Structures are given as structure tokens and as C-alpha cells.
Amino acid sequence: MKINKKDMILIGGVLLLALIFWLIPFINQKKDSLQKEEQQGMLKITVDGKQYGTYSLSKDRTIEINDTNICEIKDGKVTMTEADCPDKLCIHQKAISTKGGTIVCLPNKVVLEIESSEKPDSITY
Ligand SMILES: [Zn+2]
Structure with missing residues (x-):
């Protein structure tokens, strides 16, 4: 199996997307705790x-x-x-x-x- 440049970009893009989706809960959590602080x-x-x-x-x-x-x-x-x-x-x-x-x-x-x-x-x- 030969991986060409196009496939590499595709794989890279999917990995990047996965990383973003993995990070979203962490970002939201941080926002929630900030909002809690404000509500005090x-x-x-x-x-x-x-x-x-x-x-x-x-x-x-x-x-x-x-x-x-x-x-x-x-x-x-x-x-x-x-x-x-x-x-x-x-x-x-x-x-x-x-x-x-x-x-x-x-x-x-x-x-x-x-x-x-x-x-x-x-x-x-
Ligand atoms: Zn009174």
C-alpha cells in the first residue's frame, strides 16, 4: 500500500479534528468554572x-x-x-x-x- 501526499493531508486533517474534539470538553469545563466564579x-x-x-x-x-x-x-x-x-x-x-x-x-x-x-x-x- 502506497500512501500519497493527498492521503497524508487527509489523515493529518482527521487527526487534527480528533484532537480538537478531544480538547473541547476541557475548554468548556474551564469556561464553566469561570462562569461559576462570576455568579458568586x-x-x-x-x-x-x-x-x-x-x-x-x-x-x-x-x-x-x-x-x-x-x-x-x-x-x-x-x-x-x-x-x-x-x-x-x-x-x-x-x-x-x-x-x-x-x-x-x-x-x-x-x-x-x-x-x-x-x-x-x-x-x-
Ligand atoms: Zn425587621
Whole structure:
């Protein structure tokens, strides 16, 4: 059997294609992990219209807000665990996560909101 130049190019092309298809899952995996990183939002706490602080959702922690409220970050979810407001509505609000959401404590003017890293900070005071 004689392999001519045309066959060589064909074989080379097939091998190259195989290599590309073999590499695609690796490239996609890398992209996925990058996107995951981006989806990790930040918790922004606002008190009386002023920014109190921003906290990463990827780290579990408890945050005391001015002796009036305590919120907790756990497994990427944020809940209000304690509040001295009379209605306690904020404690009963659903946990917020990277998907977004807001928890508001009206009597104490405390707002917890998720700042997704996907959209730029466009809020100006
Ligand atoms: Zn409250």
C-alpha cells in the first residue's frame, strides 16, 4: 500500500479534528468554572440609604448591623436571623441568594440585597 501526499493531508486533517474534539470538553469545563466564579454575588447592606458594607456570599459568616439586626450568610444564602423591629417581617422573609432578591427591614431601614457581579454597579448616591 502506497500512501500519497493527498492521503497524508487527509489523515493529518482527521487527526487534527480528533484532537480538537478531544480538547473541547476541557475548554468548556474551564469556561464553566469561570462562569461559576462570576455568579458568586456580593451581599450589599444598606442602612438608611447609606451603604453599610458588602460581603462575599462564598464565605459563611454572621454580620451584625448596628445592634439592630443580625444577618447570616450560609451556603451562599442570606437570611435575617435577628432583629429588634416590632414586626419581625424581615426574619420571615425568604432567604436571598446569588439568583438575587432583597430583604428589607422597614422599621430599622435595613436593606439586604444581592449585587451580582454580572452587572456593573450603576447605583449612585
Ligand atoms: Zn425587621
